Amino acid sequence: MGNVPSAVKHCLSYQQLLREHLWIGDSVAGALEPAQESSRLSGLPEYVKIVEVGPRDGLQNEKIIVPTDIKIEFINQLSQTGLSVIEVTSFVSSRWVPQMADHTEVMKGIHQYPGIRYPVLTPNLQGFHRAVAAGATEISVFGAASESFSKKNINCSIEESMGKFEEVIKSARHMNIPARGYVSCALGCPYEGSVTPQKVTEVSKRLYGMGCYEISLGDTIGVGTPGSMKRMLESVMKEIPPGAIAVHCHDTYGQALANILTALQMGINVVDSAVSGLGGCPYAKGASGNVATEDLLYMLNGLGLNTGVNLYKVMEAGDFICKAVNKTTNSKVAQASFSA
Amino acid sequence: MATVRKVQPWRLVGLASLRAVSTSSTDTFPKHVKIVEVGPRDGLQNEKNIIPTPVKVKLINMLSEAGLPVIEATSFVSPKWVPQMADHTEVLKGIQKFPGISYPVLTPNMKGFKAAVAAGAKEVSVFGAASELFTRKNINCSIEESLQQFEVVLKEAQAASISVRGYVSCVLGCPYEGKISPAKVAEVSKKLYSMGCYEISLGDTIGVGTPGIMKDMLSAVMQEVPLSALAVHCHDTYGQALANTLVALQMGVSVVDSSVAGLGGCPYAQGASGNVATEDLVYMLTGLGIHTGVNLQKLMEAGNFICQALNRKTSSKVAQASCKL
Numbered sequence: 001m002g003n004v005p006s007a008v009k010h011c012l013s014y015q016q017l018l019r020e021h022l023w024i025g026d027s028v029a030g031a032l033e034p035a036q037e038s039s040r041l042s043g044l045p046e047y048v049k050i051v052e053v054g055p056r057d058g059l060q061n062e063k064i065i066v067p068t069d070i071k072i073e074f075i076n077q078l079s080q081t082g083l084s085v086i087e088v089t090s091f092v093s094s095r096w097v098p099q100m101a102d103h104t105e106v107m108k109g110i111h112q113y114p115g116i117r118y119p120v121l122t123p124n125l126q127g128f129h130r131a132v133a134a135g136a137t138e139i140s141v142f143g144a145a146s147e148s149f150s151k152k153n154i155n156c157s158i159e160e161s162m163g164k165f166e167e168v169i170k171s172a173r174h175m176n177i178p179a180r181g182y183v184s185c186a187l188g189c190p191y192e193g194s195v196t197p198q199k200v201t202e203v204s205k206r207l208y209g210m211g212c213y214e215i216s217l218g219d220t221i222g223v224g225t226p227g228s229m230k231r232m233l234e235s236v237m238k239e240i241p242p243g244a245i246a247v248h249c250h251d252t253y254g255q256a257l258a259n260i261l262t263a264l265q266m267g268i269n270v271v272d273s274a275v276s277g278l279g280g281c282p283y284a285k286g287a288s289g290n291v292a293t294e295d296l297l298y299m300l301n302g303l304g305l306n307t308g309v310n311l312y313k314v315m316e317a318g319d320f321i322c323k324a325v326n327k328t329t330n331s332k333v334a335q336a337s338f339s340a
Numbered sequence: 341m342a343t344v345r346k347v348q349p350w351r352l353v354g355l356a357s358l359r360a361v362s363t364s365s366t367d368t369f370p371k372h373v374k375i376v377e378v379g380p381r382d383g384l385q386n387e388k389n390i391i392p393t394p395v396k397v398k399l400i401n402m403l404s405e406a407g408l409p410v411i412e413a414t415s416f417v418s419p420k421w422v423p424q425m426a427d428h429t430e431v432l433k434g435i436q437k438f439p440g441i442s443y444p445v446l447t448p449n450m451k452g453f454k455a456a457v458a459a460g461a462k463e464v465s466v467f468g469a470a471s472e473l474f475t476r477k478n479i480n481c482s483i484e485e486s487l488q489q490f491e492v493v494l495k496e497a498q499a500a501s502i503s504v505r506g507y508v509s510c511v512l513g514c515p516y517e518g519k520i521s522p523a524k525v526a527e528v529s530k531k532l533y534s535m536g537c538y539e540i541s542l543g544d545t546i547g548v549g550t551p552g553i554m555k556d557m558l559s560a561v562m563q564e565v566p567l568s569a570l571a572v573h574c575h576d577t578y579g580q581a582l583a584n585t586l587v588a589l590q591m592g593v594s595v596v597d598s599s600v601a602g603l604g605g606c607p608y609a610q611g612a613s614g615n616v617a618t619e620d621l622v623y624m625l626t627g628l629g630i631h632t633g634v635n636l637q638k639l640m641e642a643g644n645f646i647c648q649a650l651n652r653k654t655s656s657k658v659a660q661a662s663c664k665l
Contacts, residue, residue: 281661303550332612333579
């Protein structure tokens, strides 16, 4: 900019521009009119499913232990935004992940809206049974494309972890419970450095072959860039149909939206994100973690892609949880939209 | 000199392995991108704390050491409007001018231009806008009147063999007018280019743009101005800057403006961020195998230095991730 005028806080046209971008439509969740002229990039999917991982992946990486009733209220608020998949909690030992110690209470306490799915993490058979007993109707298992990460994270090799997951997925299928597979370190590992696309493909293929309906490829430490995202997806897409692939990008190096755009351009139409960009990075102190759902939505809305999600309601849920964990939002859209 | 916090070893592994795997892809990305560093001007201009002249000079010198080919040093504007840039002459005279690096300065009018030349400027910039209301509010005249003023400056500049860069603000949206038509952006860009600006920097001033809108705007402008003369200047107010820049690169744009540490807020959205951070941009370009000539480590040192001087946290995610708390 040239000369800087004094701050303009409430500019009528600006509000209107934001309105168009933020799709602040009527209050019915998800029932929004698309912007009059949305600008499409050719070759993008018409509809993108957002998988909200804030309550699990997000909160799991927050220091402050959030009370159960706050978690429940948070998830209930997210259920009103139009999000169709909300990852609720993790049935993991409270010794490892204290934040998720109340998994049963949260699962039982939330209002399960029809049409919305509430998957939970189940690292092993014990966790799976507990999850089912608590009312879970969808589960996730977490693999990794790095041996070192697998050993450090869940204390076993990739091969051993596959054995455990196979047990879980078999039981799940037996009970008609869908299973989602995650592959961590898809674009880099905090211990091994670079990870080959071939390894990611190999692990993804195993999980898919076991019966996971979707494979979420995670850039766990956010080191990926559009080039490495493209190479990795090209490899995985040779073995797994694009419709069964999701991307889970961390924004640790600010690359998440550029990486997600690259994935969309390649035909991927499922994206994981966390409201307010909840969750830091356990491997880089002070760094950010998940990509913010608000910022993702802003981009998808601008691209004219359908998501069914009301950005303004997501921002409200984000505002709620940030106050509860006493932190400022990591979402730039939220930062820009709420007056300081 | 500010101490550099030690980078964790695995981080270096990550970056090194990125360099190793970043072979040129089959995408039509440019092989080389010129980064225009606007931190000392666009960045500092939007920071509340007034920075002493020696600190500004040191920042620019550190940026020169980092290998940035173009560093916008200051703005020859009245200190009444932009107090941060009151020391423009001292800054321009005080910096070390590395060979091969350009140090353009903003010159909104003839008075500023003359003062800039007297202070040793070899390159200047003029600032147009694709919005009538924005021009009125910003420089108190219409787009047409502003272009006439610039034409006067450009004629003088040409006579003195001084290169001129043209900026077009509000290319993806305006805080007063809202939507901006790509045709209007193309019209203003064409006029600046035909007046003699060697490069046109297209600025998403309030950061509202998204990749599709960026593409539409660039498609229109590329019909009037050659691709090699285009630059993008994305603000990260809504987190869209790198995605927007990526699309511009995919379309063949090879000049990108950015600001070390993401300096500079946004006067139109209190509390919001402004410029895209040079560190995060360099990270992306390096990962894409695109050559920039910039040393990321030295760049981060410069960012660390200026943030300490400003007593603020960096807006660069790369810098955040690389520093131990």
